[in-house]
Amino acid sequence: MVQVLGDSIVVSATDLVGYLACDHLATLELGRAQGLWERPPRREDPELVLLQERGVEHELAYLERHRAAGRSIHEVQLRGPTTLEELRAAEAETLDAMRRGVEVVYQATFFDGRWRGHADFLLRTDRPSDLGAWSYDVADTKLARGVKAGALLQVCVYADRLTTLQGVPPERLVIVTGDGVEHPERLADYAAFYRTVKARFEARVFGDLPAPDTYPDPVDHCRVCAWFPTCMDRRRADDHLSLVAGMTRTYTERLIDDGVPTLADLGELPADRAVPRMNPRPLRRIRDQARLQLSGRRAGALLYELVPPDPEAPGHGLAALPEPSALDLFFDIEADPWALDDGLEYLLGVAWRDGNGTHEYRPIWGHDRRGEKAAFEAFIDLVIDRLERDPQMHVYHYAGYESGAIKRLMQRHATREDEVDRLLRGQVLVDLYQVVRQGIRASVESYSIKSIEKFYMPVRAGPITEAGFSVVEYERWLRDRDTAHLRDLAEYNRDDCVSTLLLRDWLEVRRRDAIIDQGWSMPRPTTTVAEPSESLTVCTRGGPAGGCSRRPVGTDRGGGGALAPGGAARLASPRREAGLVGVLPPAQSLDRGPRRRDCRTGRARVRRRGRTVGPVDRPPLPLRSSPGLEDPRR
CATH class of the missing domain: 1.10.150 (DNA polymerase; domain 1)
Incomplete structure (x- = not known):
């Protein structure tokens, strides 16, 4: 955070990243440093505490990798509140370790009188510099699974001062993501971006111009920001x-x-x-x-009203509700994004109504990769069993996470491809969030299920009431193995599943109101009984030689369903046991050339000598309309 040390304003790499995320944050931090207002009390957020703990563990694990490799390590000691003298001394200690040629400098400290920085690691390389026959690159650990702009901006601050100290710029900026993978990036690819953002930030903090009139517009950074209560109060007051x-x-x-x-x-x-x-x-x-x-x-x-059917989008809103079946299932997943190397879907919960009208619930646990696979197979088998008994049954969920997780688990474990393809083609999965957003208007600020369920069930009273807290609870179980944590998680998941069931029932009543009271036409969607596609069957069961070729996942251009026309075939493997993904006839395969582009940002990433570098700014890819895709906010 922005500090006043002596007569000087001192800023950090974190301040620059915060400025990039939220312009108003710089206003708040600068005003606090100048004594204009106080920072709000620290938020007691167990999820943020967990993130901090996980971040420290990730950093120490990377340090241990270097120690296990026998590399020489020097740790710079600088903890807690600091003075100008302590910052200068810590940088001198860092520079001394660099001059001695230590292979790894841990918690390297930089300070130029205005900017302070604390790089997780400096890694020695065999590139000459003012230090001698060696120089250093910067490495920073981040929990995220991918490299983000803020992380690169942060290490650019370190690289800037490092260049001054060793006389040459570092060749690499290394981001070590939460899965332990090192992502080397070239400083030259980000230097212009860094200089631009830094110049604007310095003009705000150190310039003589009047402070701009910023406003606390909500941004992604709000969820981890200490100023969130202050900003939320301002928005409500306004x-x-x-x-x-x-x-x-x-x-x-x-x-x-x-x-x-x-x-x-x-x-x-x-x-x-x-x-x-x-x-x-x-x-x-x-x-x-x-x-x-x-x-x-x-x-x-609490008020609600029905949204009239849209003649341009038949079958949407309340008209998307299929005929209820006694074998319908109501599905919710609990996941821990920090478990294992790529997250863990540790609980697949299913609820239904038995013949007496009682709510039944089944938790399907998986506490490791093998267990996750078994849980996924058990869930799919349960659905298929009911589908065989009643082709009119459906699986209801709220929002897109569950349907995405089903596809992801099928890919990860290379199992139940035919069955998932059948579910997707038959439109067995019903997202009630889409029904709500297109068919109901409510006097709520958010259409989360926790907000909507106020219309049809009492306020929850269990020990876990928020999704983020469920992650914290599971992490606690991983550490102490107290089964009380699992009981609380099952109760929370059961509430989500039952809430989905009750929401379907509530929407059915609203559909009846629309037909009887409003006179609206609400035909039921037709049920599609789908078998696995021929291309999937051929490719996964050993079709003619050369009849299939792999294709990158996510390049499907078809419409008419979640993965149609290729369905799960586009995600399936020519050799399931090998875990390969992506199939297409050779005539339809795409030559992507040497560039890869992020369709969300339009930033191309260039392949050089077998590694990806970049990104390079390019115009965003145009969005293409596709059959079966609609804006859920309509």
Whole structure:
């Protein structure tokens, strides 16, 4: 955080990353350093504590790898609050270790009078510098499974000062991700970006210009920010547009530019009022949402209303509800993203209603990779057994995590491909989040299941009430093996499954209201009885030689279902036992050339000598419409 040490303002690499994530954060930190206000009390968030603990463990594990390899290590001792003298002494200690040619410098400290930095590791390389026949690269450990812009910006700060100390820039910036993989990146690829962000930040902190008028717009960084309570209080006091469910930053800016700055203003906006640069359809949607939230606020009650069927999107909203079956299942997964090397889906929970109307629940546990595979197979077998008995049954879940996890587990364990293909082609999985967002409007700020279930079940009272806390509870079980943690997790998962069941029932009543009271046509979706595709059968059971070729997962261009027309065949392996992924006839295979592009950011990553470097800025890839894909916010 921004500090005032003596008469100097001192900033850190963390401050620069925070500025990149949230412009308002720099305003808050600078004001605190100048004594204009106090930082809010520390939030007691068990998930953040867990992340910190996991981060330290990851860092120490990487240190142990170097120690086990017999490399010489020097640890710079600098803990707690520091003074200018202590920072200078810590940098001198770091430089001394570098001059001695220590192979690994742990907790290397840099300080140039304005900027302080604490690199996790400096790694010696055989490249000459002012130090001698060697120089150092920077390495930093991060829990994330991929390299993020903030992590690269942070190590650029270290590399900047390191260049001054050793006379040459480091050749590599190494990010060690949570799976233990080292990701070397070239400093030259990010130097211009770093210089631009740093110059803007320094102008804010050290410049003579008046401080800009920033606002605490919600961003991803909010969930880990110490200032979140302060910013949330400000937004509520201002009745900010971000309180409208489904609001986006772009819509907020356009509405404010047109003189509509609050939720109340938007809720009272005349139906015939246009807003420049906003299409009528999304404007109508968020205006109606704000209107209902405003009505609920004034009435002091939870309100909902039915959304009329969209003639341009038949079969959506309440019309997407299939005919209920006595064999329907209600599904929810608990996962730990930090377990093992790539996360663990440790609990697959299923609920149903028995012949007497009683809610039944089955937890299917998997505490390691073998157990995860067995749990996945048990769940798929349960679904297929019921599907064989009643082809009209469905598996209900809320939001996209469960359907994505099914595909991911099928790929990871190379098992039950035919069965998953059948479920996807037959549209057996029903996402009730889509039904709610397209068929119901509610006076809530979020359409999470915890918000929607207030309409049909009492407030939860178990020991776990938030998804993030379930991760903490499972991590506690991993450490002490107290079965009480598993009981609490099963209770929480059962509540989620039963909530999904009760939501389906509540939506069925709303569907009946729409038909009887509103006179709306709500035909049931037709049930598709699907068998595995011929391409899947041929490729996975040993078809003609040359009849299949592998293809990168995620390049499917088809519509008409989750993975159609290729279904799970696109994810299946020509040799399941080998765990290979991706099949396509040779005529349809794609030559991707030497570049790979992130379709979310449009940033190309270039292959050089067998490794990926970059990213390089390129225009984003155009979004292509595809049959069967609709905006869930419509």
